[in-house]
Amino acid sequence: NYPDRYIRVQTGRTNLSVTGAVEEDGFFYAPDPSSQLACAIAGNIGMNSGGAHCLKYGVTTNNLLGVTMVLMDGTVTEIGGAHLDAPGLDLLGVICGSEGQLGVVTEATLRILPKPEGARPVLMGFDSNEVAGQCVSDIIKAGVLPVAIEFMDRPCIRATEAFAKAGYPDCEALLIVEVEGSPAEIDEQLGVILDIARRHDPVELRESQSAEESARIWLGRKSAFGAMGQINDYMCLDGTIPVNELPYVLRRIAEMSKEYGLDVANVFHAGDGNMHPLILFDANKPGDLEICEAFGADILRLCVEVGGCLTGEHGVGIEKRDLMIDQFAPEDLEAQLRVKDVFDPRWLLNPAK
Structure with missing residues (x-):
C-alpha cells in the first residue's frame, strides 16, 4: 500500500527481499542488519533488529506497524494495525524483541519509506x-x-x-x-x-x-x-552504550583484552552506541572458550555500568541470560516473568531462555 506506506509480509520473507519488492516503485524498508540477505522478518521482530542505518530510521520496533500472531491456546490475534497510532496499549512494543517467547508471528505489517x-x-x-x-x-x-x-x-x-x-x-x-x-x-x-x-x-x-x-x-x-570469520573463531557481542561513553569504553575493552590475553576486533554501529566487539579465540584450545565467555561478560557489565544495556539487537537468549541481574532489579525481572505467564502460562516457548 504505497499511499499509506506499508507492506504486509508472511512467514519466510527475508529482510532484503522486502526492499526488493518495493524498490522499483521508489520505496525501501529501513532496518538493514548485516545478515539481511538471509535473516527473516520474523527473526528481526523477535530480536528487534537494527542495522547500519538505524541511527536515522530506528530499529524494527520503529518500523513495525502490526502483526498477526498465534497465541499458545491457538487463538489468532491481530496486534497493532496499518498505522503508527493504533489505539490501546502498546502490546506491539511488548511483542517486538520478545525473542519468540510470547507467541508465533505469522504476518507482519511493516512501514516502508520513499527512497x-x-x-x-x-x-x-x-x-x-x-x-x-x-x-x-x-x-x-x-x-x-x-x-x-x-x-x-x-x-x-x-x-x-x-x-x-x-x-x-x-x-x-x-x-x-x-x-x-x-x-x-x-x-x-x-x-x-x-x-x-x-x-x-x-x-x-x-x-x-x-x-x-x-x-x-x-x-x-x-x-x-x-572476513573475520575466515581468519579466527570469534564471539560477537552487542551491548549498547551512550555515545559519549565510546572513548572510555573502547579504552577499557583494550585494557581488558590485555588482561584476558585475547585480541578484540571492533566493528559496530557507532552512531547509536551499538557495540559489536569480536573477541578472538581458538575453539580447539582447551579453556579458551571459557576465557572468552568471561571476557564477554565483563564487556557487557561495562556497558551496563556506563548507562547502557546488555543487548542492542541480538537478544538475550542463553548467552546473556545469567547477566540479566546486572541490568534489572528483582522487581523488573518479576514483571517480565508475569508477562510471560500471561502469554505462555505453560512456558512452552523457548523455556530455557
Missing part, C-alpha cells in the same frame, strides 16, 4: 580508537543526524582488506559516515561533519564522488563479519 533523493558516504581514518570514538560523540552533539555512522578498528580493517579489497587506509580506526537528502542538504550536513572530523586530525578523509565509490566504501563494512 531519499540522494546519499553520500565519507570515509574517515584516525590514529586511535579513542579519537574516532570522540569524533562520533562530537558529531552527535552537533545536532547533525547522519543516516549511518559505522566504526571499524585496525584488526577488522586488515582482515576486511585481505577479504574484500575495499581500498581502506592503513590506520588504527575508521568511520563511515553517510548522509542523505537533496544535493544541497547533503553538502550542508557533510560540511558540518567534515569540519568536526578535521578537528580530530584524521589521517584520511575520503568523500564519495560516485555511486561506484560509495559502494566501494560500504563494501568492506558489509564484508567485515565474514
Whole structure:
C-alpha cells in the first residue's frame, strides 16, 4: 500500500527481499542488519533488529506497524494495525524483541519509506580508537543526524582488506559516515561533519564522488563479519552504550583484552552506541572458550555500568541470560516473568531462555 506506506509480509520473507519488492516503485524498508540477505522478518521482530542505518530510521520496533500472531491456546490475534497510532496499549512494543517467547508471528505489517533523493558516504581514518570514538560523540552533539555512522578498528580493517579489497587506509580506526537528502542538504550536513572530523586530525578523509565509490566504501563494512570469520573463531557481542561513553569504553575493552590475553576486533554501529566487539579465540584450545565467555561478560557489565544495556539487537537468549541481574532489579525481572505467564502460562516457548 504505497499511499499509506506499508507492506504486509508472511512467514519466510527475508529482510532484503522486502526492499526488493518495493524498490522499483521508489520505496525501501529501513532496518538493514548485516545478515539481511538471509535473516527473516520474523527473526528481526523477535530480536528487534537494527542495522547500519538505524541511527536515522530506528530499529524494527520503529518500523513495525502490526502483526498477526498465534497465541499458545491457538487463538489468532491481530496486534497493532496499518498505522503508527493504533489505539490501546502498546502490546506491539511488548511483542517486538520478545525473542519468540510470547507467541508465533505469522504476518507482519511493516512501514516502508520513499527512497531519499540522494546519499553520500565519507570515509574517515584516525590514529586511535579513542579519537574516532570522540569524533562520533562530537558529531552527535552537533545536532547533525547522519543516516549511518559505522566504526571499524585496525584488526577488522586488515582482515576486511585481505577479504574484500575495499581500498581502506592503513590506520588504527575508521568511520563511515553517510548522509542523505537533496544535493544541497547533503553538502550542508557533510560540511558540518567534515569540519568536526578535521578537528580530530584524521589521517584520511575520503568523500564519495560516485555511486561506484560509495559502494566501494560500504563494501568492506558489509564484508567485515565474514572476513573475520575466515581468519579466527570469534564471539560477537552487542551491548549498547551512550555515545559519549565510546572513548572510555573502547579504552577499557583494550585494557581488558590485555588482561584476558585475547585480541578484540571492533566493528559496530557507532552512531547509536551499538557495540559489536569480536573477541578472538581458538575453539580447539582447551579453556579458551571459557576465557572468552568471561571476557564477554565483563564487556557487557561495562556497558551496563556506563548507562547502557546488555543487548542492542541480538537478544538475550542463553548467552546473556545469567547477566540479566546486572541490568534489572528483582522487581523488573518479576514483571517480565508475569508477562510471560500471561502469554505462555505453560512456558512452552523457548523455556530455557
